[in-house]
Amino acid sequence: MTRERPLPLTLAPALALVVSSMIGTGVFTTAGFMLGQLGSPRLVLALWALTGLLALAGAAVYAELGAMMPRAGGEYVYLTRAFHPAVGFLSGWLALVVGFAAPAAAGALAFGGYLQTLAPGLPVRGAAFALVAVTTALHAREVRRAGVAQALVTSLVVVVIVVFVVAALASGHADWSRLTAPSRRSGPGVGTAGAIAVSLVYTAYSYFGWNGAAYVAGELRDPHRTLPRALIGGAALVTALYVALNAVFLAAAPAQALVGQVEVGHVAALALFGARGGTLLTALIALALAASVSALAMTGPRVVQAMADDGVFFRALGRTNARGAPARAVVLQGALAALGIATATFEPLLVYAGFTLSLSAAATVAGAFVLRRREPEAPRPYRALAWPWSGVAFLALSGFMTVFAIGERPLESLAGLVTLVVGGAAWALWRRRRV
Numbered sequence: 001m002t003r004e005r006p007l008p009l010t011l012a013p014a015l016a017l018v019v020s021s022m023i024g025t026g027v028f029t030t031a032g033f034m035l036g037q038l039g040s041p042r043l044v045l046a047l048w049a050l051t052g053l054l055a056l057a058g059a060a061v062y063a064e065l066g067a068m069m070p071r072a073g074g075e076y077v078y079l080t081r082a083f084h085p086a087v088g089f090l091s092g093w094l095a096l097v098v099g100f101a102a103p104a105a106a107g108a109l110a111f112g113g114y115l116q117t118l119a120p121g122l123p124v125r126g127a128a129f130a131l132v133a134v135t136t137a138l139h140a141r142e143v144r145r146a147g148v149a150q151a152l153v154t155s156l157v158v159v160v161i162v163v164f165v166v167a168a169l170a171s172g173h174a175d176w177s178r179l180t181a182p183s184r185r186s187g188p189g190v191g192t193a194g195a196i197a198v199s200l201v202y203t204a205y206s207y208f209g210w211n212g213a214a215y216v217a218g219e220l221r222d223p224h225r226t227l228p229r230a231l232i233g234g235a236a237l238v239t240a241l242y243v244a245l246n247a248v249f250l251a252a253a254p255a256q257a258l259v260g261q262v263e264v265g266h267v268a269a270l271a272l273f274g275a276r277g278g279t280l281l282t283a284l285i286a287l288a289l290a291a292s293v294s295a296l297a298m299t300g301p302r303v304v305q306a307m308a309d310d311g312v313f314f315r316a317l318g319r320t321n322a323r324g325a326p327a328r329a330v331v332l333q334g335a336l337a338a339l340g341i342a343t344a345t346f347e348p349l350l351v352y353a354g355f356t357l358s359l360s361a362a363a364t365v366a367g368a369f370v371l372r373r374r375e376p377e378a379p380r381p382y383r384a385l386a387w388p389w390s391g392v393a394f395l396a397l398s399g400f401m402t403v404f405a406i407g408e409r410p411l412e413s414l415a416g417l418v419t420l421v422v423g424g425a426a427w428a429l430w431r432r433r434r435v
Contacts, residue, residue: 011226016154018210018234020295022055023157026206027242028285029110031249032261034202037195041179041250047196048246051203052239054397055210057390058361059235061368062211063228067382068371070227072218073306074211074299075364082367085312086427092307093423094360098416100300101333102353103208104293105340108132109349110262111289114282117266128341131290135297136334140327154295157288158241164269164281165244173272174251181255197404198351204401205354206242209292210235211361215299218306224381232385248272293337301329312430351409355402356416362398365391 034044065078075095080088108128115127168174210231220226249258252268261267265285270278305326308318317329340349368391371378384390406413 010221011229014220014226014230015234017295017299018230019158019238020154020291021209021299022207022234022238023154023161023209023241023288023292026202026208027245028114028265028289029262030202030206030264031246032258032264032267034199035250035255036259037199041181041255043196044199044250045179045243045246047199047203048243049239050397051200051207052235052242054204054394055207055235055239056232057386057394058365059210059231060384060386060390061365061394062214063231063382064380064384064387065364065368065371066214066227066231067224068378068380070218070220070223071306072215072302074215074303075360076303076306078364079367080310082370083363085310086424087363089307089312089427089430090420090423091360091363092303092313093426094356094419095300095303096333097336097419097423098353098356099208099303099360100296101336102340102349103205104132104135104296104300104333104337106349106353107289107293107296108337108341111286111293113263114266114286114289117263117282118279118286125341129338131293132297132334132337132341135290135294136330138294139297139301140325140330140334141321153287153291157284157291158237160281160284160288161241161245165241165248168248168252168272171272174248176251178251178255179247194404194408197401198408200397200401201351201354201358201405201409204358205351207235207238208354208357208361209295210238215302218302228382296337297330297333300333301326304329304332312427348412351405351412352415355405355409355413356419358398358401359416359420362395362402365394365398 031044034047035041038044038047062074062078066074069077069081071077073092076088076092078088079091105128108131109124111131112122112124112127116122116124214227214231220230249264249268253271257267257271258264263282266278266282269281269285272278273281304313305318305320307313308315308329317332318326319328321327368384369388372387
């Protein structure tokens with residue numbers, strides 16, 4: 001089928017795509033795990049703020065690269081130009097398997113968990129499968145209406161979070177002294193460098209999505225201006241929301257009630273507002289998780305589409321329907337997400353995805369250094385703020401997180417490295433097939 005030019009996306013849906021890609025599984029599920037790892041509410045909040053600055057630094061670099069190369073595909077496009085088509089292929093492979101399908105599976109499982117707190121008889125995996133099926137059908141149909149729907153739902157999610165924070169401040173039930181409570185170091189490894197690194201994996205996973213608009217750059221109106229505004233504006237907004245939201249979670253209930261809990265938002269809502277208010281907020285958190293899975297269904301297939309367009313993946317996956325949607329790529333990602341739901345549990349899936357995505361993002365920032373040196377005269381409609389220190393800080397923190405995470409979570413880290421090796425083998429087989 002001949003491809004028709006998709007209707008362009010403006011700043012509002014692009015910004016909504018970034019925000020909804022970020023606000024999802026992590027922020028509503030990881031505070032309890034982090035508190036168990038760190039033993040200190042203050043350190044938990046400090047890592048949320050630090051990772052927010054890291055996301056802003058990464059967003060600034062991606063904004064430069066995206067304005068320089070306004071194509072759909074994100075890291076695949078940038079790494080292909082900076083290094084080699086094989087490196088671009090590996091990033092696209094990671095995006096397909098880990099970057100979007102795994103987080104979509106984790107988000108859908110969290111969605112099912114929150115729904116189960118409202119309807120105890122509802123199967124978690126059944127609800128997760130249903131969500132993936134619905135979002136896949138929505139984004140396989142067309143681009144423009146899906147983008148408008150994404151913007152509307154994301155606006156509601158942001159309003160809900162702001163209302164929740166304000167209501168917590170006004171309720172009088174939050175104990176803010178809990179935020180400055182002494183550290184609890186009751187377990188082995190609590191508060192160590194390795195524990196901090198694993199917690200950074202949690203927060204980095206929660207912030208992933210700050211690059212969401214980069215994947216649809218080719219469908220943005222005036223991408224040279226729209227893309228930087230969407231990336232940096234979205235990352236800044238979500239950083240403020242994340243720090244405020246986690247402060248409320250940690251002040252709402254005693255630490256022992258939060259440690260190890262996945263549905264930490266539900267626990268906090270019950271403590272602050274009682275059963276009725278907690279039920280309402282839990283339903284709205286489930287909506288936020290659904291919006292996040294929907295955003296992943298919109299952005300991820302664009303990587304596969306770009307690879308297919310360049311002839312490094314199956315051409316059929318690059319074709320769009322009459323409404324501009326890469327329907328086959330959307331369905332492929334939905335199928336991989338369903339496989340993740342069927343075979344994995346939540347916390348290991350989260351660490352696996354967070355670790356592997358950190359490698360891909362760090363490689364992309366390194367690519368920006370390469371392009372600055374090799375192509376200094378190339379048109380750059382937007383230049384990263386605080387360069388080169390923004391890039392240096394991103395790489396330094398990513399390196400710390402990666403090294404210590406391998407020691408603390410060897411199985412999940414090994415799974416990420418195995419995924420890279422399999423991707424390398426897939427590239428070799430593909431190149432042999434094309435010769």
